Amino acid sequence: MEHAPTRQEEPDIAILRHVATGVAKLGLAVRTEAWQARHRTGLTPTQSQILALLRQAEPQALSLRALSAGLGVTSATASESLDALVAKGMAARHRSESDARTLAIRLTPAGRAEAEASAAWPDILLAAAAELDDEEQAVFLRGITKMIRRLQVEGRVSTTRMCATCRFFRPNAHPESLERPHHCAYVDAPFGDRQLRIDCAEHDAADAETAEKNWQDFIR
Secondary structure (H helix, E strand, O other): OOOOOOOOHHHHHHHHHHHHHHHHHHHHHHHHHHHHHHHHHOOOHHHHHHHHHHHHHOOOOEOHHHHHHHHOOOHHHHHHHHHHHHHOOOEEEEEOOOOOOOEEEEEOHHHHHHHHHHOOOOHHHHHHHOOOOHHHHHHHHHHHHHHHHHHHHOOOOOOOOOHHHEOOEEOOOOOOOOOOOEEEOOOOEEEOHHHOOOOOOOOOEOOHHHHHHHHHHHHO
């Protein structure tokens, strides 16, 4: 038989709702900024995201599959937005050198310039994050990492290149250190929660068993 919620449980639910509301408001600020930028660029938020993904990948090209995965949308949706960018002269499709059956997508000089100009809008979030002190930044990053992983496991967001899912991640490998308990095998250096990465260019996905073990070590 299910038990009735106790007074001790009720505040926890309230806090969860406040956290969810706060995250939603941050998302609203990002979407608002993106749509306002559209008046300047004529690009939709999805098109701007494609430019950003292509810029991050340089000098490598991306396939349509990689773009759709990075955006968390279907290939058809990604292809439609890509068509618009190609028509605007901001992106180009080429046959992949490694596989002639696959199209390699790259930025044109105009697309690269726009991607770099558009990258300035997250400054509103940088300014907001600067309000957090060092300890708050560490706690916030750790919390965001846990929330994103939950959404990834549920298939609600695309996989991001986080430390928590990387084969180079060694969580709590240095338990004697409060400031730098983790270890990155890629650079062979310890680091702390303030240095956790949500999107790392050197990310290499761990296999399922390693990823789960790392996660349990991370949250212990």
